């Protein structure tokens with residue numbers, strides 16, 4: 340039986356996916372480059388900064404609880420629930436040149452001069468005509484749906500996501516300073532090595548091993564709580580202590 344917390348989480352993340360066509364531009368890796376080259380701070384710039392800031396306290400909980408791309412990928416679990424192929428480093432090969440391009444254009448244009456949260460949207464909506472509808476569907480299919488089927492569950496999060504590095508960096512800073520923040524804690528004595536947590540982890544993490552080693556920190560953990568809610572022996576819990 341799925342615990343109430345997981346029902347709520349899945350409900351939120353699926354609803355977020357339902358809203359994806361309207362908020363698509365606020366997560367766009369392209370519009371931020373275009374806006375930066377015009378000295379404009381756009382919606383995705385603001386959201387990416389927010390993702391970094393929230394990760395200082397709640398790690399990658401955004402990925403587990405709110406991300407529309409996460410909602411899409413979890414919906415695909417019903418059709419394809421294959422463990423992801425390793426390659427978390429791939430996204431850094433995308434992120435580093437991309438963030439460098441944003442910095443380059445911002446410097447070249449003489450810095451940011453104005454804020455336009457609704458940049459390039461139509462009354463705040465992202466998908467509002469045939470070209471934006473086509474772009475949305477192409478991105479959805481090529482970057483999110485297809486990799487899920489070919490490379491395994493939440494492959495977009497592992498291999499391609501340009502937002503994840505902001506949160507991974509925020510989380511690493513948190514780990515250096517060790518201030519109170521949301522994370523997992525294991526109680527290995529309770530664990531009966533049933534493997535359920537590893538089987539159910541949407542990020543394909545070796546949770547049982549993490550529990551045994553008492554090392555629950557993992558850059559790819561999205562703090563979804565699936566492992567906590569699926570463990571009959573209460574061997575994992577949320578904590579805010581370092």
Ligand code: SF4
Nearest residue numbers: 530531533534536570
């Ligand atoms: S689900 Fe709980 S008992 Fe089973 S392996 Fe994971 S931590 Fe251990």
Ligand code: SF4
Nearest residue numbers: 540560561563564566
């Ligand atoms: S380790 Fe637990 S909280 Fe982290 S992604 Fe896996 S199931 Fe979610």
